[in-house]
Amino acid sequence: MTETLDELARGLAGVLPPGAVITDPVRLRTYECDGLTHHRAVPGIVVLPESAEQIAAVVRLCNEYGVPFVARGAGTGLSGGALPRADGVLVVTAKMRRILQVDLADRRAVVEPGVTNLAITEAVREHGYYYAPDPSSQQVCTIGGNVAENSGGAHCLKYGFTVNHVLALEIVTPDGDIVTLDADDPGYDLLGAFVGSEGTLGITTKVTVRLSRAPETVTTLLAAFGSIEQGGQAVSAIIGAGVVPAAIEMMDALAIAAAEAAVACGYPAGAGAVLIVELDGPAAEVAHQFAEVERICRDNGAFELRTAAGPQERAAVWKGRRSAFAAVGRISPAYIVQDGVVPRTALPDVLASIDRLSAEYGIRVANVFHAGDGNLHPLVLFDDAEPGAEERAGLVSGRILDLCVEHGGSITGEHGVGVDKSRYMPKMFTDDDLDTMQLVRCAFDPRGLSNPGKVFPTPRLCGEVPGVRRGVHPLVESGRAEQF
């Protein structure tokens, strides 16, 4: 440990409870990566604060020493957003797991950032409420991480993402102030801008979430198709008919085979694709929509339809889909989970192109996706023992993102940019776009201490102290704007 970190660690021990500052190399190592395990760095110091005030004190000390800090929730992120800095402090929210307030009359709950996504639903389920965004990792991932990533879930097609369900945030700004961002604040929607900023605009210390009423009826349908094209057509037809299902998920033959091997989900044999369509809402509404979806699936060649009657059967239908990521481990020694988005109508084209890529590079790709909103999760399978296979898989994975951008989509629908995709940002955005985003960054974090090196391809200096304008505007300096 460097002298600076040494000194900082002593300072941190002064503002945190006993045992909340970790410097033991063995313990530090347990934090060296998040869900994207091939990016690793042992953090300089790990702290386990218990309150916003303690986080503010940590951040102020980091400022004093000019040391970067990275927030970490459960570490399930899939883009390396919580990758620590060897020269910095990792702020872990594991000790901030209290549900502070459940207010059914206001349909909201106030929670600390380390509370898991599912814990919120569990706290209110008996009253007929739930927290709508449901990432598959919901048992483990934290609300602080969800806010940072603007996480979605299978049901975001109808209900939206984290940003649509957060009413207020308490944050510690990168210079150590405690500020509340409220959806009801007039003026710039800073709350909305903060959500999805991947820890680069400060640390969330308290989250007020909207609680949703559990729907009267939930109906889940499993439809098996001969081919992925048929499934895709069915999806388009469902949306075209004006039905907005809670979820529409699709898996291709390879993904089904993997799920079958892993959890014996018992999906119809011989399916080239399965579609899971979940409808929820008022019973009368769902009954109508169900009939329509069933008809559309049959019209588009579904050879088997199953309806889940109760919660158990529904769980059985979802079992294969939920296990898909882990399941491919059964059919491939190694794999890359990709996350890209295309306009829904481009799905057939893009899937055909992925097939071609797969053949061209000799790399298998299992497709699992949130079909309703065009969010692809191709699982790029390879054998890490085979020389060159990892590189080829990496190429295929990158080419899939190119396809997404070419079709007017996005390089990430829910897993975030992190360290993993910052180099792809210029494919989607111009330098001017990125520099403009950087203005937001500089407003919040002029010293660039909050999770530096994430999201943006080239870290830029803010150059100016807010409030005081000196010298040439950065846009002018970079030759991107002219001043007359």
Added chain:
Amino acid sequence: MATPQETGPDAPQETGARARHGAGARDALSATGVTVRDAGPGDAVAGVMPRWVALPESTEEVAALMRVSAGHDLAVVPAGGGTRLHWGTPPERCDLLIDTCCLNEILEHASGDLVVRVQAGVTMDALAEALAAQNQELALDVPLAGSTVGGTLATAAAGPRRLRYGTARDLLIGLTVVLADGTVARSGGKVVKNVAGYDLGKLFTGSYGTLGIITEAVFRLHPIPRARHWVTAVLPSAPPAALSAGPSTSPGAVAAALAASQAEPSAVELDWLAPAGTFTVSALVEGVAAESRAGAVRDLLAGAAEAVPDVTGGGEAPGWWGVTPGEDVLLELRVPPSGVDGALRAIAARGLPARVRGSLASAVLQIALPPESAGTEPTELAKLPEIPEIPQLAEVAEVAAFVSGLRGDVAPLGGRLTVLTAPPELARLVDLWGPVGALPLMRRVKERFDPDRRMSPGRMAGGI
């Protein structure tokens, strides 16, 4: 050519720097090739007269205008339909009004993807009409005919259906803006699900033209519901004190029951003439099965209402639905839903004849002083005691006392009160926006985006 000095008492003095740069500005603006004309009396922004008005037709033209403005230190205010340009605080200065009326193209309606890309000057009505041809809609209620996409985003305006669909920020998926120095920036994209980079769209919703000019927006759409039914009921008027007890017939209790109802109304609105009037509550139900669900809503309301609730189908909303309750002094009150009854009681206790209207279940209400009868149905409300005259200057103090008093009353309920529009005199007596916790951060954002304070300076909270 009109200069600010000639236009009224509120116009700031022309600075030396401006006079210096002003000389060639008009020529430079014209040299962009964009239509530029001298401003006339109809172009004033909240009493401040611009010098010129430009009518760009593309993002690139807006960028060219902004580059010239940067070079000549011109203060710029964007205008949409101009429906409510006079609301809010006047700009500190305004040289150039950028009228977005010619940015009026619907660029792309990808109906299969339920997405539309439009220029900012397209009116919400024109957009609705085009989308309806494909049986789709942007689920954002706009209170005023002639409002543009840009103006709607810049003011974060939203109406009754915010309960089900959220507001502009929830439906906006991509944005193109031109910054003060002419930089063109895009964020988001054309897909509903997208977490790449910061969401500048969020930042610009509610920005009142102070960060830059919105030139294009991409929205997610919804299919037009097959049927719409409104259920309207009159709840008994209650003495202010009784509201605090939260009887099951109080607006707050009824709203809570409707919000929790499995009939899933898309909106629950209130119309109330305080302090003595009855409460009219109306709920909208949308969908294939709207009729049977409206029946459930009616049953629910029947227990609380004075008479059998009225159910209307076929697109017949009550006349006051989504209409602002007044235009002279208009306030917006937001409280957590459980605070609604307390807030209504506080309004009644203040004694002024306020008309309260708005989203009851979302607890976002507009308060007009004094009430106007425009847009209301001939219900009990119209028969209420004489409505006093529009407040004259002497009465502005009374309005100011109402605002600051009510602000104090609703603060403990977690509520906040902002003044949407009022006579200029009021602004001298009360802060129109009320306290905003994130103001220092907003200032820092403004300083980064517009360091020279040339974009609608002074039009937002805290003088931003």
